[in-house]
């Protein structure tokens with residue numbers, strides 16, 4: 208099912224390594240068929256050079272897999288939440304692109320400092336709080352989509368005017384009317400994050416590291432997969448070891 212959408216989302220996923228936005232298996236792109244209420248997403252832990260359109264996993268808006276042999280991306284709960292709360296988006300991208308992740312880890316917005324930024328993001332790109340250890344351990348729907356939507360609501364931001372957010376200590380999520388546009392926005396975000404950093408360096412506006420960064424964080428103690436669950440790459444390794 209959804210063969211044409213799978214091809215479109217496959218091509219969008221393949222742009223991530225081409226644009227230097229991902230390393231190894233990190234990152235994922237999804238795209239939605241709003242009429243059918245189904246989206247397709249990259250399977251978890253799969254190398255981009257091994258990915259095929261037919262590998263993409265079909266998921267409904269409850270986050271349930273309706274077609275696919277492999278586990279969907281570990282970020283599927285976040286994509287699901289965003290599709291349910293941002294009704295006009297057609298594609299979502301998550302990466303670990305280094306400059307945007309640096310701002311996310313520092314819990315700093317990527318501010319609108321130049322026209323490169325303003326041509327795509329009509330305002331600062333917000334840094335949303337990461338889930339707290341209590342929320343993760345309570346398995347509070349295990350996704351960061353809630354923190355992104357909460358940040359946009361609290362700050363009165365328009366998700367179509369600012370099609371991206373940073374999740375503190377994780378990384379950027381970008382979206383758009385199509386998967387290809389979401390990839391474009393994801394790349395612009397990485398470019399402007401680097402430009403912001405250099406601007407702050409040049410004008411000495413960099414701030415002190417916040418105390419919370421110096422405290423032990425949940426991921427440092429338990430590793431992300433303790434939270435995200437087993438992805439396909441680790442499953443394969445696990446099978447080989449057992």
Ligand SMILES: O=C(CO)[C@@H](O)[C@@H](O)COP(=O)(O)O
Nearest residue numbers: 233234235251252280281431
């Ligand atoms: O950060 C993490 C996992 O720690 C994920 O966002 C990233 O590795 C992508 O995971 P998937 O391969 O899509 O499950």
